[in-house]
Amino acid sequence: LSVNPMRESKRAPSVREIMNTKVTCIKEEEEIKTAAKKLLRDETNxxxxxxxxxxxxxxxxxxxxSKAVVRENKQNIVADIMSKNVITTSPDEAVDxxxxxxxxxxxxxxxxxxKExxxxGLLSAIDLGKLFGRRWMK
Amino acid sequence: LSVNPMRESKRAPSVREIMNTKVTCIKEEEEIKTAAKKLLRDETNxxxxxxxxxxxxxxxxxxxxSKAVVRENKQNIVADIMSKNVITTSPDEAVDxxxxxxxxxxxxxxxxxxKExxxxGLLSAIDLGKLFGRRWMK
Ligand SMILES: C[S@@+](CC[C@H](N)C(=O)[O-])C[C@H]1O[C@@H](n2cnc3c(N)ncnc32)[C@H](O)[C@@H]1O
Structure with missing residues (x-):
């Protein structure tokens, strides 16, 4: 990964340049406990x-x-607690x-x-923070 | 001390300028369930x-x-799951x-x-992303 947005141009880089491509995912019928295990194993949120x-x-x-902790045993599978209206980005979108x-x-x-x-990939606020820190660092 | 007015705008802002000052906190003897409730109520992580x-x-x-979900009932209070070596920042630190x-x-x-x-306050990656987005927008 080498991004140097400020030196080359003033245009914001695209999502593709900083996104993570190794993303752990899950299916909606899997257990909440499995989801929690995957999150901990891969140190992701x-x-x-x-x-x-x-x-x-x-x-x-x-x-x-955390909903599963509060509600205790009322929910069992990922579909019960997941957000369904997912806000997404695309590889070609500008990071700003x-x-x-x-x-x-x-x-x-x-x-x-x-497009399909x-x-x-996945783009997190930490990835953006990284890029941001580098911009002022150089 | 010599201040170059042209340079001024390129300096990274300080944490104070973008941190959240309304922060929900908890005590270590409180129950994990209470912590989960507070997190959900205030939509924070x-x-x-x-x-x-x-x-x-x-x-x-x-x-x-999530650890509490995986380990089930082995832990009860915040002290059992919290991180004790907290990485912090100060109001005067530069955001980069x-x-x-x-x-x-x-x-x-x-x-x-x-200092004591x-x-x-609390500074999150989302706050940094905000600032970052704005920089490229203007
Ligand atoms: C509203 S946020 C509040 C907490 C915190 N600000 C965060 O980033 O997680 C938490 C909720 O947002 C949902 N969420 C996270 N990323 C999302 C995305 N890209 N699209 C839709 N919902 C998302 C999660 O499923 C969760 O229910």
Whole structure:
């Protein structure tokens, strides 16, 4: 990964340049406990929920797992706690637009989807912070 | 001290300028379920844990709450799941340094502490993303 947006040009880089392409995902019929385990194992806060075609149908985060703690045993599977209206970005979107989506929706990551709605990566607020830190550092 | 007025605008802002000052916190003897409720109520992922003097003694996040789901009933109170080595920032630190701390430690927020170690605010990766988006927008 080498991004140096300021030196080369003033244009914001595209999502593709900073997104994570190794993304752990889950299916909606899996158990909440499995989701919690995956989140802890991969030290992440976000699991895109995909269907059999690889399309994004939801997102489940550590925030949603907290619902299971509060409500105790009322929920069992990912579909019970996931968010269904997923706010996404695309590989070619500019990172400033993505940053604005995070802010406006008070969320910390966006699944990156390709033209067919298939998962291509994940962009998190930490990735944006990284880029941002580097800009002032140089 | 010599200040170059042209340079001024290129300096990174300080944490004080973008931190959240209304921060929900918790005590270490409180129940995990109480922590989960507070996180959901305030739509946040981070609760600084403070002692009776208002000093930061830990941080508990939705990520830590997931541990309670995986381990089931082995843990009961915040002290059982919180992180004790808290990475913090101060109101006068430059945001690029804060962004680097987030990146290096793969975390999404920093409690802001004053000189006495007391909680002064919270700085999240989303706040940095906000600032970052704005820079490219204008
Ligand atoms: C509103 S946020 C509040 C907490 C915190 N700001 C965060 O980023 O997680 C938490 C909720 O947002 C949802 N969420 C996270 N990323 C999302 C996305 N890209 N699209 C839709 N919902 C999302 C999660 O499923 C969770 O229920």
């Amino acid at each position: 976000h699991l895109p929920v995909i269907n059999n075609e690889g399309k994004v149908v939801g997102i489940v985060t550590t925030y949603d797992i 637009i993505a940053a604005m989506k995070l802010e406006r929706n008070n969320i910390s990551a966006l699944p990156v989807v390709d 709605g298939k998962l291509a | 981070h609760l600084p844990v403070i002692n009776n003097e208002g000093k930061v003694v830990g941080i508990v996040t939705t990520y830590d709450i 340094i804060a962004a680097m701390k987030l990146e290096r430690n793969n975390i999404s927020a920093l409690p802001v502490v004053d 170690g007391k909680l002064a």
